[in-house]
Amino acid sequence: MHRYLYKLNERFQLICIAVVVGIFAALASVALNRGLVQVSEWLGHFRGNWYAFVFPAVGAALSSIFLHHVVKDYGGHGVPEVIYSISRRGGLLRLRSSYSRLVACLLTIASGGSAGPEAPVVISGASIGSNIGTFFRLKDRQRIVTVECGAAAAIAAIFNAPVTGIVFTLEAIAGEWSPTHLIPVSIASVVATEVSRILQGNQIPFESRLFHISNWDMAACIGLAVLSALVSISLMRMLRRFSGRFKSLPGLPWMRAAMGGTLVGLMGLVLPHVLGEGYEVIRTIIEEEFSSGMLLAGVVLTAKMAATALTIGSGGSGGLFAPCLVIGSLTGLFFHQVLDTAMPAIDWAGQSYFGLLGMAGVISGVLQAPMTGVFLVVEITGSYQVLLSVVLVAVISVTVSQFFEPSSVYHQELVARGELVKPRTDRHILSNLNMMEVLETDCHIVRPTMRLKELVDIVRRSHRNYFPVEDPESGDFLGMVHLDDIRSYLFDPYLQDTVLVEQVMESNVETVSLDDDLERVFEIFDRTGAWSLPVVQDGKFLGLISKATILDHYRKELLVNEES
Amino acid sequence: MLTIDQAAKLLGMPKATVMRWVRQGKLPTREVEGQTFIPQEDLVRWARKRNIFLHREVLPAGGKRSSKPESLSVIVERGGIFFGVKGRTPTEVLRRSAQLIPLPPEIDKNFIADLLIQREKLASTGIGKGVAIPHPRYPLESLEVPALITTCFLAEPVDFKAIDGKPVFVLFVLLSSTTKLHLHYLSRLSFCLREPEFVTMLSECKKPDDLLRLLKEKEAAMDDA
Amino acid sequence: MKKQLLHVFRNTPFGREVLMQSVYFCRKTDTLLRVYIPRYRQFLMYFQYEIATIDLDKSFLRDPDTAREHAEQIILAGGLKPSFITPKRHTASTLPDVPVDFDYMTCPRSISDLSTKISLGHLGPKVRVIIRNAHFPVLIPTPVYKEWKSVTVFFGGSHNARKAMKVGAELAAITGLPMYVFTQAEDRPRQYYEHSLLEGGFGDLLEERRFEWLFFEKGDFKINLYHVPHDSLVVVGAYGHGVIKEVLFGSVLEEIQTVLPNNMVIVGPEVQI
Known part of the structure; x- marks a missing residue:
């Protein structure tokens, strides 16, 4: 009897802490989201001026200075640090990580840098989870769970997508599915989504209409999957190359960030689509309002990839999640335009459908986490109708991507340092x-x-x-x-x-x-x-x-x- | 409540490992004034569930059975020394001897006799010079008694098919709880028997005290060496 | 298993004094000296409940080419063999994790701030973080090289003081130096302290009079501190976690370290014995 009580106790204890972590991580998410909106709006007034191209440079430089000189946080882009902490450090994360990346990424993205707010939110959430766990004097094994709760809650809150939070955490961060992890993580995810809904309302970010999916579309999915895998691979390689290039440049980190920012700013003068997190682009594609030809779609796609690699590679602060979605939707759009030109006789399901699949394809390919891609797309578009095609695209994309790039973008850095230790393995x-x-x-x-x-x-x-x-x-x-x-x-x-x-x-x-x-x-x-x-x-x-x-x-x- | 040091001894692991387990939250712990303790009952339950062996003998209290070897004379005295044990075949004398072993009443002496006879059938325990050391095939782990040697001088020599063919005049029945102890006593006994004069004196023993004195002298010489 | 001491080397004249202190400690106590020469501005130490982020001032990184050479010279001159640590793990590529599985660590009174702040009465915030979290005692040496000829333990009867007692007794035993125990009785009879020693398993120490008891029933604590031999290694426990405990009880350590110019070993609350 006592034994069951003890076990129940521990689980119950974790669930209670998961609730607390969920609330705080959601607050961090909402704060960042609100901040982004406010600052972007304010900067929007000046966007039309000729000097607007320096905004990303100033933002990136400020964010670099903030990280290196104000809070003295020399960590990387977030998610790899969380994975490292979970797999090798018993979930310990520093308190300063819970806000440092938030501020840094706010500066980078709001000024126009091409990056996403998700990775910073993940590390904030994770750090909040870790420190709350420590506050309750949890040991490593339980603290790991609270860190995962934090990460899941952050993702769930920022996308208003509870299942994505759970799946992303278990698939891309924890690397294992076990009930001890699943239950508290789910709770935190649900709580965080609820908090975010209370504060920001319950809306599906990119609501899509109903599609008419024919067999032709299903066949075309395979082509799109391969294309999005190739896009993922080139994005990962570009990132690596750019960040290697920038590291070898002389000068202080903030100068490099400023340089990358300037280049992005210049690109933004011609193609404003590449700036910022880019959710506007997704929205127009999903709503089938992106009226451009095949060529323009291809150019915007390449430009966005380059801008992302420049922003993040030069030392700007932010994640890959949002850019991947944008790039994915552009890939889908491009693919649709190609299909439309090549085989105009067939009635395709539309750019919205392909854009949506492209998002799943690229996200899965870059993170090498198929389920995350599937649930994310389904949840943020509210379209369960496409489930079949999405699964198909995600799975094929991951397979192709893994063939060329053995480890995901989050794992690359850790693999290079020899620090990737998956749970329950011999190395572990x-x-x-x-x-x-x-x-x-x-x-x-x-x-x-x-x-x-x-x-x-x-x-x-x-x-x-x-x-x-x-x-x-x-x-x-x-x-x-x-x-x-x-x-x-x-x-x-x-x-x-x-x-x-x-x-x-x-x-x-x-x-x-x-x-x-x-x-x-x-x-x-x-x-x-x-x-x-x-x-x-x-x-x-x-x-x-x-x-x-x-x-x-x-x-x-x-x-x-x-x-x- | 156990300290980390005690828990490490109980688990038979280095302190560093136990400290890491505590840090990783793999052991049930309790904190008192900043010092980490491991509740003993929790640890026992934890270990049982995971099939982890605990070295209970290091516990100050619960250690009922000591695994430390005792001296020969002590366990010979415990086992008792008997003269004029009758019988004409090894099986007969072994049955009689088994009845003489001082064991708690709940232990079936016929069972012990069966074990001895079974072992005897595999190979003679007669080690020559008229001495046999009957013992069961496996150490009696379930036996909650300390090791003992029951000495039986036979009424008339019996042929045990010993290596040197000499009929046996004395039995040392050895019961112990572990193989290690068993080998320890066996090697001590055989060391004594190696010397011809010891055997001669053995054959002249008339009283239990004679044998005990003899063993004590011999052991003192052995420990000095 | 030989014990190990961690030392973070600062390539300055002041750093030399500190390293000499570590060398002396290691030689006296037969401890393996492991030296870390920082290559980045920051390093992390992962303790059980907290990550200590140690920001170094520039003087630590000054002239890295000669740092190793200097450290080797000092260690060899002290009769030990140099042994350097290269952190294997990194939280980020420029953020090394220094391992924490040591038995002692040497900290100057302040790690992260400029050396001008190193004076009596000042314990840097990072040093406090280490003391609060470390499962090993921390050696805080005097700013100038000073040998010690005895070991003095501060014993106030508490659980933490017993830890300090244990560490001190071990040090005295290994070094073979005379041991003093300093007790300022706070309205409690001597029996209370004797009982606490017995309970802590120091009965034989007490019976065999293996230490000289500097027992003060009255007088001002700070004034009585004068009786601590000037060339003694002081072993003192630091108390509890949490702000309240620190405010209420932390003052003993504070007072000792503001008044005594001795080499000190601080036994933190997480030290497990």
Whole structure:
């Protein structure tokens, strides 16, 4: 009875905290949203002037200065930091992260930079979740859940899309679906959506009309899926290239951001569609009011991709979510115009339909999270009718995208640093264990000048096969004696008196240091076929590390990780 | 309530690991004045659910059974020394001897006898020089009694098919709860028996005290060495 | 397992003094000295409940080419072998995470602020964050290199003071130095403190008189502090979490560290014994 009470307690406790996290994360979302509207409106009065092209530059520079010099937050663009925190740091996030990116992205986007408010909101929500968890003195395992709650709540509140919040968090951030995570995350998501509805009203952001979907349209979906996958891939590559280019430039970060901003501003003079989060573009496409030919659609599409890569690559603050949606809808529009020109005889379901599918395709391709794409599009357009086509596009797009880009845009950075550790994998367990924990120190240390006879005495008393040899004066590690190597002459009474330890020791042994991680240790185990390795730090022998002990720890770790 | 140190010993894991488990929220904990404690009942329940072994013997109280080896003379005295045990075949003497072992009444002595006879059939426990060390095949883990050796001098020598073919005149029936203890006592006993004069003196024993004195002397010599 | 001490090296004359203190501590206590030479303006330490963000002033990053060389010279001169830490993990590419699995850490009185602020009575905010969160004791050395010949533990009978007692007794045992225990009785009889020691498992220490008890029943605390030997390593516990506790009880640590110019080991509330 007591056991059930305890379990119930913990779950109940998490659910209560999830509610609190949901409320606060939603407030952060709403605040950013309102801020964006206000500042954009205010800046809108000056938009027509010739000097408007410097706005994105000033905004980006200010946001960079704010991040680096005011709050001193050197983190990246948000989501990778949240994933890192969940997978390797028990969900710890700094309090300053809960507002720093919000302000920075407000400056970037409102001034016209091509980026989205979602990633900053995610890290804010996550940080709010983390700090609320810490406030209640939750341990890592539960705190991870509150962080996920925060992220889900933020997404749910900003899009007025509760299911997307849940799915995005579990698919793209947590990387695992388990009831312990699902329940609190869902609660937070629902609460956040509700709060956002109370404060901003319940509207579907891009309400679409009813479509008439023929078999031709379904067939065309496959083409659109491939196209949107290609767009995703080129967007990811452009981002990487631009950000590499900008990093190699001299000067302070804010100068680089200003430069990127200027370029975006200049593009905006010609094509105002590329500026800002770009939800206006989506709206016109969904409402079938975007009257442009194939060529113009293609140009706007390319320009928007370039603007996004410039804004984010140069150090502006913001996420990829919104630009991906815009690019996706433009891709769909472009595809529709191509179809319309090539096969005018067929009555296509319209640019709205394809724009919608394109959004799902690109979002899924870039995040490599098909379900997120599906639910996001369905929820923000309120159109369950297209579900079938959306799933098809999203799944194909992810498959193609994964073929060329093995990891999603959020994971890339972590993969490059070797920090991507998915839950419940071998790496996850190994990264948890650290050298100090598996170190065995009950070793018999021998001197190089010992006779074999004395070694035999030690062997008799010891239960090990490996004996480290140390210099008695300096205490330096010299080598190892492995019992298997000397067994044949160990009991020869003649040799026992004449042979010294240093003559039988292996001095050229592979060693590991305390800072090595177990992955490297296993590499050496595999390469050398050894069962034990000496741990040597700065020439001093500290202990042995053996496969047997690691197995024991590994198994315990698996057992301990079991839920319930 | 256990401290982290105690919990680490109980789990047989390094303190660093247990501290990490606490931090990760994998262990049931309670905080008192900023110090983390692990409630013992919660830990036991937690471990049982996950099939994790606990080294209960490190607990100061609950340790009923000590796994530390005792001296030979102590366990020989515990097992009792008997003279003139009758019987003409190994099975007969083993049945008689089993009845002599001082065990709590709830343990069926015939069951013990069966175990001894079963083992004897596999291979003779006669180790030569007229001595046999009958024991069950597996250590009696379920037996909630400390290790003991029951010594039975036989009324007349019995052929145990020992390695040297000599008929056996004395049995040392060894019961213990772990293999490790079993081997420990066995090696001590065989060390004593290695010397011919010990065996000679053994054959001249007339009273329990004679044997105990003999063992004590021998063990003292062994520990000095 | 050998214990390890973390030291963040600052490549300035002041940093040299601090490193010499760490070297001395490690040599005395047979501890492995691990040095981190910062390469970025900020680093993070992930403690159990909080991330300590350590912003460094420019003097830490000054002349990185000579930093390693200087540190090596100081450590070798002190008779130890240099051992440097390269953070393996990063929260962001320019934001390294310094590991926290150490047994001690050396902090100057202030890490992030300019060294001009380093004076008695000033504990930098980052140092406070570390003390509050660390599961290891923090060594706060004097601004100028100073050796110590004894260990003095401040013992006020509380649970936290027992932690300090344990750390201090260990240090005294390892170094073989004489040990003093300083107690300012606050309207409580001596038996109360003796009982607390017994309860904390220091019975044998008490019986064998392995320390000299500087026991003050009256007099001003600050004045009595004069009796702490000048060349003693002071071990003192820091109390509780939360603002209220800090305001009510935190003052003992404050007073000690404003008055005593000794090397200090502060045993924070998260230290687990």
